[in-house]
Amino acid sequence: xxxxxxxxxxxxxxxxxxxxxxxxxxxxxxxxxxxxxxxxxxxxxxxxxxxxxxxxxxxxxxxxxxxxxxxxxxxxxxxxxxxxxxxxxxxxxxxxxxxxxxxxxxxxxxxxxxxxxxxxxxxxxxxxxxxxxxxxxxxxxxxxxxxxxxxxxxxxxxxxxxxxxxxxxxxxxxxxxxxxxxxxxxxxxxxxxxxxxxxxxxxxxxxxx
Amino acid sequence: xxxxxxxxxxxxxxxxxxxxxxxxxxxxxxxxxxxxxxxxxxxxxxxxxxxxxxxxxxxxxxxxxxxxxxxxxxxxxxxxxxxxxxxxxxxxxxxxxxxxxxxxxxxxxxxxxxxxxxxxxxxxxxxxxxxxxxxxxxxxxxxxxxxxxxxxxxxxxxxxxxxxxxxxxxxxxxxxxxxxxxxxxxxxxxxxxxxxxxxxxxxxxxxxxxxxxxxxxxxxxxxxxxxxxxxxxxxxxxxxxxxxxxxxxxxxxxxxxxxxxxxxxxxxxxxxxxxxxxxxxxxxxxxxxxxxxxxxxxxxxxxxxxxxxxxxxxxxxxxxxxxxxxxxxxxxxxxxxxxxxxxxxxxxxxxxxxxxxxxxxxxxxxxxxxxxxxxxxxxxxxxxxxxxxxxxxxxxxxxxxxxxxxxxxxxxxxxxxxxxxxxxxxxxxxxxxxxxxxxxxxxxxxxxxxxxxxxxxxxxxxxxxxxxxxxxxxxxxxxxxxxxxxxxxxxxxxxxxxxxxxxxxxxxxxxxxxxxxxxxxxxxxxxxxxxxxxxxxxxxxxxxxxxxxxxxxxxxxxxxxxxxxxxxxxxxxxxxxxxxxxxxxxxxxxxxxxxxxxxxxxxxxxxxxxxxxxxxxxxxxxxxxxxxxxxxxxxxxxxxxxxxxxxxxxxxxxxxxxxxxxxxxxxxxxxxxxxxxxxxxxxxxxxxxxxxxxxxxxxxxxxxxxxxxxxxxxxxxxxxxxxxxxxxxxxxxxxxxxxxxxxxxxxxxxxxxxxxxxxxxxxxxxxx
Numbered sequence: 001x002x003x004x005x006x007x008x009x010x011x012x013x014x015x016x017x018x019x020x021x022x023x024x025x026x027x028x029x030x031x032x033x034x035x036x037x038x039x040x041x042x043x044x045x046x047x048x049x050x051x052x053x054x055x056x057x058x059x060x061x062x063x064x065x066x067x068x069x070x071x072x073x074x075x076x077x078x079x080x081x082x083x084x085x086x087x088x089x090x091x092x093x094x095x096x097x098x099x100x101x102x103x104x105x106x107x108x109x110x111x112x113x114x115x116x117x118x119x120x121x122x123x124x125x126x127x128x129x130x131x132x133x134x135x136x137x138x139x140x141x142x143x144x145x146x147x148x149x150x151x152x153x154x155x156x157x158x159x160x161x162x163x164x165x166x167x168x169x170x171x172x173x174x175x176x177x178x179x180x181x182x183x184x185x186x187x188x189x190x191x192x193x194x195x196x197x198x199x200x201x202x203x204x205x206x207x208x209x
Numbered sequence: 210x211x212x213x214x215x216x217x218x219x220x221x222x223x224x225x226x227x228x229x230x231x232x233x234x235x236x237x238x239x240x241x242x243x244x245x246x247x248x249x250x251x252x253x254x255x256x257x258x259x260x261x262x263x264x265x266x267x268x269x270x271x272x273x274x275x276x277x278x279x280x281x282x283x284x285x286x287x288x289x290x291x292x293x294x295x296x297x298x299x300x301x302x303x304x305x306x307x308x309x310x311x312x313x314x315x316x317x318x319x320x321x322x323x324x325x326x327x328x329x330x331x332x333x334x335x336x337x338x339x340x341x342x343x344x345x346x347x348x349x350x351x352x353x354x355x356x357x358x359x360x361x362x363x364x365x366x367x368x369x370x371x372x373x374x375x376x377x378x379x380x381x382x383x384x385x386x387x388x389x390x391x392x393x394x395x396x397x398x399x400x401x402x403x404x405x406x407x408x409x410x411x412x413x414x415x416x417x418x419x420x421x422x423x424x425x426x427x428x429x430x431x432x433x434x435x436x437x438x439x440x441x442x443x444x445x446x447x448x449x450x451x452x453x454x455x456x457x458x459x460x461x462x463x464x465x466x467x468x469x470x471x472x473x474x475x476x477x478x479x480x481x482x483x484x485x486x487x488x489x490x491x492x493x494x495x496x497x498x499x500x501x502x503x504x505x506x507x508x509x510x511x512x513x514x515x516x517x518x519x520x521x522x523x524x525x526x527x528x529x530x531x532x533x534x535x536x537x538x539x540x541x542x543x544x545x546x547x548x549x550x551x552x553x554x555x556x557x558x559x560x561x562x563x564x565x566x567x568x569x570x571x572x573x574x575x576x577x578x579x580x581x582x583x584x585x586x587x588x589x590x591x592x593x594x595x596x597x598x599x600x601x602x603x604x605x606x607x608x609x610x611x612x613x614x615x616x617x618x619x620x621x622x623x624x625x626x627x628x629x630x631x632x633x634x635x636x637x638x639x640x641x642x643x644x645x646x647x648x649x650x651x652x653x654x655x656x657x658x659x660x661x662x663x664x665x666x667x668x669x670x671x672x673x674x675x676x677x678x679x680x681x682x683x684x685x686x687x688x689x690x691x692x693x694x695x696x697x698x699x700x701x702x703x704x705x706x707x708x709x710x711x712x713x714x715x716x717x718x719x720x721x722x723x724x725x726x727x728x729x730x731x732x733x734x735x736x737x738x739x740x741x742x743x744x745x746x747x748x749x750x751x752x753x754x755x756x757x758x759x760x761x762x763x764x765x766x767x768x769x770x771x772x773x774x775x776x777x778x779x780x781x782x783x784x785x786x787x788x789x790x791x792x793x794x795x796x797x798x799x800x801x802x803x804x805x806x807x808x809x810x811x812x813x814x815x816x817x818x819x820x821x822x823x824x825x826x827x828x829x830x831x832x833x834x835x836x837x838x839x840x841x842x843x844x845x846x847x848x849x850x851x852x853x854x855x856x857x858x859x860x861x862x863x864x865x866x867x868x869x870x871x872x873x874x875x876x877x878x879x880x881x882x883x884x885x886x887x888x889x890x891x892x893x894x895x896x897x898x899x900x901x902x903x904x905x906x907x908x909x910x911x912x913x914x915x916x917x918x919x920x921x922x923x924x925x926x927x928x929x930x931x932x933x934x935x936x937x938x939x940x941x942x943x944x945x946x947x948x949x950x951x952x953x954x955x956x957x958x959x960x961x962x963x964x965x966x967x968x969x970x971x972x973x974x975x976x977x
Contacts, residue, residue: 049296049345070344079343084263085256087469089420090502094897097420125256134255142250145861148869149701150253151260151420151469172910179905183897185420185470186701187872188865189905190912 054118058083059127067114074098074109077124085125085154089183096182099155099162100124106162106181125154128161136206137161137199146195148186156182160196168203170196215672216546216580217476217740219316219445225678225751225814232715232757234922235856240713240720241927244861247706248721249699253467260467261437262499264426270299272488272498273346274481275336275353276508277328280574280890281362281377284326284335284355292338292352297345299492301353303336308487311453313480315577317544319378323480328357329377329542330576331891332507334480339488339496362574364890366514366539369571377542377572384544389567390556392621398531398563402522404603410519410592412941412959413882415512416505417581418902421469423509424499427485434486435462438478439499441471441700442738447730449478454486462731471700472873473547473580474510476738506895510579511883513538513548515588519555523600527614531563534592538570541577548578550585553671554593554938556622557825559615574890575883580740582870583670583934587877587941591959594666594942598949607650608946609641612667620823628823629674630919632853636829637667640851643915644831650950658839661846662951666939667829673854673931674824674924675746679815680734683712683755684808685763689783689797691716691723693755696736697748698728702933703862704744708752710859711927715756717782742826742931745858747815749927754813762809766802767795819923826930827853827917830871830939832909834947838970841963843879843948847911848940855921855930867914867936874940876903879960 051066056073058081067076074091077083077100089097091110098109101123128135134142137160147153156179163170163178170178175196176189184192235241252258277284289301302309304324313323324334336353340346361375368374369382376382399405425438434456440446443463451461468475485498500509516537522530534555540548552566601611616634620626641647649663682694693712699705705727709720726732736748760780767785768775778785785800787793803809818824833846850867857863880901884894894900921928941959949955954970 068342068344075343078263079265082265083256084259084265087260087421088262088499089422090897092502092896092898094502095420125254129255134251138254141254142246145246145250145865147250147253147701148703148862148865149420149468149470150258153253154256157254176905176910181904183420183902183904185418185472185873185902186865187869187903187908189872189903189908190868191865193905193910 052115054115056114056117056122057120058122059124069113069115071114072110073100073112073114073117073122076114077109083124083126087151087154089152095152096159097152097155099158099182101158101162104162104165106159125157128157136202137164140195140199140202144191144195144198146191147188152182152184156184156192160199163196164200164203168200170200172197215741216584217738217743219477220448222737223678223735225680227816228754228814231816231926232753234926234928235714238714240710242857242860245706245710245720245859246861247703248709248723248725249705258467260421260469261425261439261465262421262469264437264497266426266428266495269426269495269497270339270341270488270492271343271346272337272339272485272496273343273350274334274484274504275350276504277331277333277335277357279328279357279359280331280364281360282328282357283360284328285358286356287336288354289336292349295345295349295352297341298338298349299494300339300488301336301349302487302491308491315543315545319543321543323483330574332504332576334484337484337488339492362890364573364575364885364887366537366571366573367516369539369573377574382572384540384570387568389565390552391565393563395531395533395563395565399522401524402530403525404600405520405522406596406599406603407518407520408596408599408957410517410595410957412515412588412591412877414514415581415877415881416883416900417472417474417510418506418897418900419470419472419474422500422502422505423475423479424481425485426495426497427489428495429486429489433460433462435464436482436486437464438482439468439475440465441468441475441698441740442736443698443728443730444696444735445476445738446478446482450482450486453483462729465698465728468698468700472582473584473740476580476740479509502897503895506900507892508576510547510581511541511576512581513540513578515551517551517588517592519592519596521596521600523604525604527604527606527611529559529561529615532561533564534566536568538568539573540570541575542572543577545577545579547580547584550671551589553586553622554589554668557620558593558667558669559612560617560621561615575885582873583938586668586670586934586938587874590666590668590938590942591945594939595945595955595957598664598946599955608665609637609646613637620825623823626821626823628825629819629923630855630921631825631827632917632919633667633669633827635917636827636851636853639917640829640831640849640915643851643913644849646831649833659835659837660951661833661835662947662949663831663833664943664945664947664950665829665831666943666946668827668935668938670742670826670931670935670938673742673746673826673935674818675743675931676818677815679736679747679751681748681751681755681813682734683752683759683811683813685716685759685797685803686808687798687804691718692726693723693752694726694733695748695752696728696733697744698739700739702739702744702866703859704739704748706862707745707858708748711749711752712756715753715760717780742934745929746925746931749858749929750925751813751815753926755811756813758811758813759809762811763797763800763803766800770801771795818925822923824924824930826855826932826935828935828939830943832943832947834944834951836948836951836966838952841966843961843966845875845909845944847909849913849915850936851915851917852932852935853917853919854932854935855924856918856928857916858927858929863916863932864914866932868912870933870936871912871940872903872908874937875907875944877959878941878944880907882960
């Protein structure tokens with residue numbers, strides 16, 4: 001994985017994602033065979049409501065806060081830090097409304113636990129602003145009317161930002177593919193593709209200068 | 210719809226007075242019609258727009274609803290003791306909680322309860338909790354023990370009326386029959402025909418699936434309730450909440466500044482609009498209650514499935530002689546609205562003297578339907594437009610030439626009322642020219658397994674003329690800045706931007722300089738919900754009237770101050786000027802009357818529509834597809850929408866509506882289908898992975914719009930008709946026709962999945 005999180009207190013305590021998965025897997029195996037035995041090395045599992053302290057680096061600032069291990073990054077951003085630009089659409093990794101950048105890559109914040117995100121650089125829609133001024137992708141979305149109700153829009157913009165960071169000159173087909181993880185029920189897709197294309201143009205022109 | 214009030218209006222609404230004077234129709238416009246980025250674009254792209262689900266209040270709790278997992282069951286007992294004792298849990302309410310033991314009625318019955326003991330669909334509300342965090346709320350739901358008696362269910366509308374099917378309601382499974390619609394004599398009509406065809410079409414059930422789910426945040430301030438609700442109409446929610454909770458309207462405030470999509474499913478209050486206030490009152494804390502995606506797919510509306518048998522007669526010269534249609538559909542377990550109207554295109558779109566349609570509706574144990582973008586119309590269009598192509602094929606005539614032969618000048622379904630304007634002919638001819646129809650149509654049959662074809666469909670939309678009531682207020686302040694106040698919601702269609710452009714047009718100012726107050730029952734004027742494609746034709750004349758009143762007053766003030774005749778003055782950018790001498794100019798900010806009072810206010814009302822005429826949007830859409838006849842995959846290569854929705858108010862948002870509506874129609878045609886497991890009645894794809902709404906990859910790279918404006922000076926003072934719904938009506942039929950043109954395979958069942966295409970292709974090969 002490109003963005004391997006650095007070791008944290010939680011990992012040392014034994015609550016790693018791998019540990020969690022192996023426990024679940026072992027439980028399922030036990031149930032399937034004899035129904036009684038469990039794997040020998042059962043990692044200690046923190047109670048879901050037990051609070052742990054973490055530091056999240058969001059838009060260049062470190063936020064130290066107490067979270068439950070089961071809290072998603074999405075919930076933590078919105079309901080605990082008030083960063084409600086990141087939207088909630090499905091909470092199961094299907095719609096993309098909660099897309100943020102984690103170390104520059106578009107990721108679904110609903111599929112990322114807050115504890116997992118410690119040590120990563122998290123960028124939200126609020127982080128694309130320069131003070132009160134819109135970022136270039138945001139401005140392109142305004143100019144091309146690349147939204148209707150606007151609810152999926154922050155996620156779309158973060159996906160576009162991630163795409164352009166990875167590929168500054170995407171073809172139309174690459175834009176369509178790059179944006180296909182973000183649903184828009186109003187279906188402003190045609191304008192979204194134009195906006196991403198125009199933002200890419202703008203960046204290239206900026207680089208030429 | 211003729212039998213009932215329109216689906217976006219529930220109960221009675223206040224009347225607004227007829228304006229004393231109407232402004233003249235606009236000639237050339239300076240602002241209206243331009244490609245103008247939205248006035249609230251900054252808020253929407255910066256993340257600073259506060260949607261109802263973004264609201265965070267001090268001390269706020271999180272609500273969640275326990276829902277019946279069975280498609281039909283009786284609640285025998287509810288044990289919430291352990292849930293109540295869980296950490297963070299502040300309240301658990303069930304049918305035995307006195308505050309929650311209240312009736313819940315549906316528009317067309319049957320009566321039910323907030324938490325009914327008889328659950329009639331998967332997802333029926335059984336209990337609710339409020340807790341410190343949403344995770345704790347869900348934990349508490351899991352700890353509530355319910356004993357259900359699982360009852361036999363009906364999951365298929367086709368079998369609902371069978372004698373052996375379980376009776377869902379005591380009165381039976383069939384809604385009371387309505388008399389069929391009839392004009393002329395279909396027997397005579399079919400006898401006159403050279404060709405008579407009959408086909409049965411079906412469309413799958415679609416889910417609205419707005420990106421923001423349904424819900425609200427409730428806060429009590431003493432005996433006053435404020436709800437931040439994701440809604441298309443704050444006043445409709447206010448009326449329902451006040452009625453159910455027994456509160457005066459003055460003590461119920463609904464705020465709906467932003468909302469993340471509705472498509473008809475948020476025209477009314479939901480059970481959540483009642484449950485959240487009850488939880489908030491019991492806990493003395495604000496409560497946020499938003500549905501999960503699964504709840505959204507199960508409980509708050511759908512476009513119901515339809516079966517339509519259509520029989521059509523045509524003469525060799527292309528004259529339609531008769532149309533007969535029988536439909537079957539379902540409102541789900543309860544009858545709210547959003548079912549029916551499949552036959553409106555058959556009754557009104559093409560000239561045909563002999564018509565008979567009849568509609569049957571049966572209950573099934575599934576979530577109730579709600580109006581979904583042009584209720585009934587895309588379904589009826591799926592049938593009619595495919596039938597029109599088959600008829601054209603049978604008489605060896607081009608599909609567009611055939612349609613052009615049958616264009617009506619009057620609304621036949623309304624007893625021959627003339628349309629104020631109809632651009633249908635132009636939509637067909639200009640659209641075909643812009644699309645290069647002839648070239649696509651005449652392309653020879655391709656020899657590979659990839660086959661390309663073109664198809665089209667036309668439509669009209671039953672409503673789209675708007676009408677009273679509406680009140681708008683425009684204020685100009687001493688410094689020349691302007692405030693617009695209106696009650697309507699902006700559901701993503703650009704309402705605020707269009708209304709700002711109307712004010713800017715009248716007052717000669719920059720639309721982005723106008724501050725807008727809207728969609729708040731405490732601070733704005735009554736408006737009906739944004740639905741029926743009626744927001745622009747309803748609100749824009751009222752807004753224009755208000756701005757016009759301000760303009761008149763400013764001219765009067767200048768005339769008084771400088772002792773000039775009113776007739777000699779007009780309002781230009783920031784100043785009252787002489788019509789004859791451009792040197793005579795009085796800046797608005799120097800008008801003494803304005804400075805003394807601090808503001809000039811104009812109130813505008815929406816006057817009645819002209820009598821005995823029909824105000825109707827029309828359209829024709831054209832597409833090209835490529836069908837992989839080995840895999841059954843269908844790729845849409847290009848689309849063009851030619852639309853007569855009267856005056857284009859903002860070309861940027863207008864195009865956006867057209868492309869969005871087409872994309873939603875692509876979903877109907879190719880991907881969207883609620884799947885109910887027949888054995889259990891449960892929905893097996895209640896999520897956005899398995900219920901497939903179109904993505905960026907499902908829309909063609911090439912999309913175009915063509916605006917047909919017949920300059921309707923009769924419909925209202927802005928000349929605008931509705932656009933939001935017609936844009937999605939003919940799309941699916943056009944795609945099916947293109948598939949037929951490409952492959953010779955006629956698919957009557959939506960969606961055309963690869964499997965369905967291959968089956969139909971194989972079945973056709975066997976026949977030959």
